[in-house]
Amino acid sequence: MSSSTITPWVVGNWKMNPMQADAFQLIEEFKQLLQQQEIPSERCHIGVAPTLIALTNIQAQLKDANRTIFTVAQDLSKVSGTGAYTGEVSAELLRDSQIAFVLIGHSERRELFGDDAETVKAKLHNALNADLKVIYCVGESLEQREQGVAEQVVLQQICDIASVVKTEQWQNIVIAYEPIWAIGTGKTASPADAQAMHVKIREGLKQITTWGANIAILYGGSVKAENAVELAACPDINGALVGGASLNAQSFYQIASAFAQK
Numbered sequence: 236m237s238s239s240t241i242t243p244w245v246v247g248n249w250k251m252n253p254m255q256a257d258a259f260q261l262i263e264e265f266k267q268l269l270q271q272q273e274i275p276s277e278r279c280h281i282g283v284a285p286t287l288i289a290l291t292n293i294q295a296q297l298k299d300a301n302r303t304i305f306t307v308a309q310d311l312s313k314v315s316g317t318g319a320y321t322g323e324v325s326a327e328l329l330r331d332s333q334i335a336f337v338l339i340g341h342s343e344r345r346e347l348f349g350d351d352a353e354t355v356k357a358k359l360h361n362a363l364n365a366d367l368k369v370i371y372c373v374g375e376s377l378e379q380r381e382q383g384v385a386e387q388v389v390l391q392q393i394c395d396i397a398s399v400v401k402t403e404q405w406q407n408i409v410i411a412y413e414p415i416w417a418i419g420t421g422k423t424a425s426p427a428d429a430q431a432m433h434v435k436i437r438e439g440l441k442q443i444t445t446w447g448a449n450i451a452i453l454y455g456g457s458v459k460a461e462n463a464v465e466l467a468a469c470p471d472i473n474g475a476l477v478g479g480a481s482l483n484a485q486s487f488y489q490i491a492s493a494f495a496q497k
């Protein structure tokens with residue numbers, strides 16, 4: 236399978252936004268846009284990652300959309316199962332609520348909430364063993380890019396998880412390359428830079444797993460309606476993880492539409 240035959244993914248990462256009423260409105264508007272002009276499921280997978288407290292409400296609200304829209308958790312516990320772990324939500328509890336996707340390794344979790352390589356590995360292990368699909372985020376800081384070690388850092392983050400992913404579980408992984416300096420800053424990696432890193436990630440994945448050619452590699456970092464067409468045109472960018480622009484139904488729709496035309 237060549238990279239261009241991978242069905243693209245567009246996933247909205249809402250982070251700690253928005254209030255319930257606005258979230259409701261956002262989904263209603265997005266469903267309406269899909270009614271007006273359909274984006275066929277086979278052209279593009281679409282998902283949204285609301286806050287934990289809104290997850291099941293949004294999932295219910297999406298049930299009558301004219302196509303599948305996945306509900307994605309933004310995080311999960313490094314502890315599995317159930318038990319005396321105040322404040323935690325495990326992979327099994329997500330699964331029990333029919334949440335089938337989870338983000339792991341987002342740079343905000345790594346930088347602000349202490350998700351080091353060991354924690355990320357534990358979360359990934361739990362998610363995959365509970366049959367969740369994982370969007371695994373990787374990306375370098377500006378300093379690392381300026382030092383010329385961006386590629387090394389990103390490939391290391393991929394190698395970090397190799398020991399906990401069983402051969403057949405690679406099918407349940409999507410990679411999101413998100414250069415930290417491009418997240419929420421309005422600075423997008425140039426399509427050429429993003430494409431170059433995606434090629435390196437693809438090469439790395441192919442060395443680690445026989446499934447490497449089939450894994451979707453998304454780009455994230457200030458993706459908006461204005462740059463989506465250009466990013467979607469890059470052969471090795473198989474979709475987008477969208478933060479800020481996913482809070483606007485029209486922008487998110489346009490981004491999904493750009494990738495659906497890939």
Ligand code: PGA
Nearest residue numbers: 418419456457477478479
């Ligand atoms: P951004 O965030 O699109 O607002 O830059 C992307 C992300 O952090 O997933």
